[in-house]
Amino acid sequence: MVALQLDSLLVALMIAALLLLLTAVLPWILSVASSKSRVVKEELVEVVKCLKCDYESVRKYEKGDYVGKVVGSCPNDKGSLVVKAIYVERYTQTK
Template structure:
């Protein structure tokens, strides 16, 4: 299997970055020229240059953020997993993060209250899902 350097996987392409920054620079230049044209009384030219400048700046910033967002989207999120430990004698319950080696019905440390061995009774993840409204 071919291996890719880890940095190459998450890095934004240099070419794309270059294009984005050149566009931003040009849009800034257009805004400066617009100010100059406005001061010399060419309102219409100034207006168009201002429009072009702002549009180009907005578009390039949007593309930059989109590229960054796509990079972040590539990372696979690991949901937090919780382990519930219960005492069978006194029903004392404690919840903590999952640790490697945990499994359901594993006997763990003695209970803080009655010294009886505690049992892992649940291991799960909680998903906060936004339910899409549908008529069906």
């Protein structure tokens, strides 16, 4: 086995270079390690509401619908069902 002979100055320089390298990549390591939630699925949904009773439900958005549009009748009392809101539902996953 060959013994590697290094003097203390060279060792110090190598340690300094290593520390410099670590300082340079530290922000990147931290950003990768930090837990961030990312959006895995997006879905456009609409809230429909009965004008007579408290019936309200969330369903998939249908093309051409807008807030205030009458889209059918209430399953409870046959009152008019209107679109109350349209929004994007985002499903996220934490890394």
